[in-house]
Amino acid sequence: xxxxxxxxxxxxxxxxxxxxAYMAGLESKPVIAAARxxxxxxxxxxxxxxxxxxxxxxxxGHNHPRYVxxxxxxxxxxxxxxxxxxxxxxLELHERLGQILTPPLQKSxxxxxxxxxxxxxxxxxxxxxxxxxxxxxxxALHGSTSFVTRSLTFGWNRSRHGLAAPSTAAxxxxxxxxxxxxxxxxxxxxxxxxxxxxxxxxxxTGKPAAMIIEPVMSAGGVVVPPPGYVKLLKxxxxxxxxxxxxxxxQTGLGKTGKMWGHLxxxxxxxxxxxxxxxxxxxxxxxxxxxxxxxxxxxxxxxxATRSHxxxxxxxxxxxxxxxxxxxxxxxxxxxxxxxxxxxAVADMARxxxxxxxxxxxxxLLGIELVEDTATREPVNEMTRExxxxxxxxxxxVQARGSHARSNVVRLVPPMVSTDDEIxxxxxxxxxxxxxLSRDRARPRDAAAN
Numbered sequence: 001x002x003x004x005x006x007x008x009x010x011x012x013x014x015x016x017x018x019x020x021a022y023m024a025g026l027e028s029k030p031v032i033a034a035a036r037x038x039x040x041x042x043x044x045x046x047x048x049x050x051x052x053x054x055x056x057x058x059x060x061g062h063n064h065p066r067y068v069x070x071x072x073x074x075x076x077x078x079x080x081x082x083x084x085x086x087x088x089x090x091l092e093l094h095e096r097l098g099q100i101l102t103p104p105l106q107k108s109x110x111x112x113x114x115x116x117x118x119x120x121x122x123x124x125x126x127x128x129x130x131x132x133x134x135x136x137x138x139x140a141l142h143g144s145t146s147f148v149t150r151s152l153t154f155g156w157n158r159s160r161h162g163l164a165a166p167s168t169a170a171x172x173x174x175x176x177x178x179x180x181x182x183x184x185x186x187x188x189x190x191x192x193x194x195x196x197x198x199x200x201x202x203x204x205t206g207k208p209a210a211m212i213i214e215p216v217m218s219a220g221g222v223v224v225p226p227p228g229y230v231k232l233l234k235x236x237x238x239x240x241x242x243x244x245x246x247x248x249x250q251t252g253l254g255k256t257g258k259m260w261g262h263l264x265x266x267x268x269x270x271x272x273x274x275x276x277x278x279x280x281x282x283x284x285x286x287x288x289x290x291x292x293x294x295x296x297x298x299x300x301x302x303x304a305t306r307s308h309x310x311x312x313x314x315x316x317x318x319x320x321x322x323x324x325x326x327x328x329x330x331x332x333x334x335x336x337x338x339x340x341x342x343x344a345v346a347d348m349a350r351x352x353x354x355x356x357x358x359x360x361x362x363x364l365l366g367i368e369l370v371e372d373t374a375t376r377e378p379v380n381e382m383t384r385e386x387x388x389x390x391x392x393x394x395x396x397v398q399a400r401g402s403h404a405r406s407n408v409v410r411l412v413p414p415m416v417s418t419d420d421e422i423x424x425x426x427x428x429x430x431x432x433x434x435x436l437s438r439d440r441a442r443p444r445d446a447a448a449n
Contacts, residue, residue: 215261222366
């Protein structure tokens with residue numbers, strides 16, 4: 001497919017849902033035609049290391065053989081079934097997921113997307129508590145498909161969506177590298193949370209329902225809460241009769257080096273959502289909770305489903321995904337990749353003075369680029385240039401951040417990546433950073449002359 005035809009199709013037939021994200025630089029962007037494992041291939045036959053795991057959903061690699069076999073089997077038996085009947089694959093997935101959930105989480109329902117799951121989780125909390133108010137972190141992203149998920153995606157600024165859903169509000173994010181209250185951990189006594197909850201108390205209607213967080217704020221800049229933060233947050237939720245919802249779309253099923261992101265915090269949420277690589281390549285999500293909360297919500301009229309929520313083909317993909325994660329020991333592999341990447345980036349930081357911070361867990365990692373490590377002024381355009389240069393060299397990464405910052409290079413290599421593939425990606429990244437260092441030095445050299 002030549003570039004003229006690509007441009008013609010895009011201009012004539014596509015709704016540009018976001019000119020910045022989808023249409024900018026269209027002429028130079030690769031058009032993906034195939035993928036296998038850690039690699040994607042464009043229409044011109046060029047290969048790219050996919051250190052973005054597609055849309056964060058290829059953490060098992062592209063077209064894992066076990067996933068392909070499960071899908072092919074269901075294409076010849078049954079792909080779609082009415083949700084008013086049970087089907088074998090759906091039952092197997094409930095059982096398989098239940099076996100790896102953290103007790104007392106044991107009940108689940110299936111939907112299609114991460115946004116679906118968040119919307120259903122919010123409604124579940126409201127039905128179980130009788131409350132309405134929901135709090136989220138001000139740098140978070142929880143989806144874009146429903147009124148509720150858009151309203152809880154504070155990292156995008158709610159102004160881009162117009163009206164916000166009632167009874168949704170933000171508290172400060174625990175971003176220690178750029179502390180929102182100008183303190184330092186641990187001497188801060190987690191003031192970002194304590195002050196936020198005081199303000200929340202003044203704004204709650206008297207019927208609070210839930211607090212929703214990501215174990216790692218991925219799109220917001222790969223931000224990890226400091227030790228003890230989540231445990232204190234759950235205590236505050238308990239005191240207010242609120243349930244703690246953890247959005248594990250981007251952290252669940254091994255990606256952080258443990259089966260679930262909440263295991264790093266020694267805190268079990270009341271409700272948890274799962275999506276992204278849950279279907280190993282097909283769209284399926286889950287809402288998980290305790291038997292007590294599920295029963296209470298259902299008694300109060302809880303209901304959530306979609307036409308394709310329990311399709312046998314997506315449920316079979318979910319079973320395959322769990323089996324791949326467990327049998328190939330992918331949480332342990334993700335932890336090993338984290339150590340390898342962080343050691344390499346720490347070495348890069350000694351040679352490239354614009355690397356301000358490296359953070360994250362498992363294969364969900366971020367490198368924050370700054371003008372100066374003392375002032376920490378973000379360099380958005382240089383970060384976007386780094387992403388462009390990586391792409392030109394065959395490495396796909398993304399620039400992320402929130403509230404006018406997009407200065408974090410997010411690395412999400414698939415958990416199945418070999419050491420050689422990780423090292424190749426890191427070599428390309430180091431070469432790109434080296435070029436940026438030379439570019440930064442030239443103006444200073446010219447001024448000196």
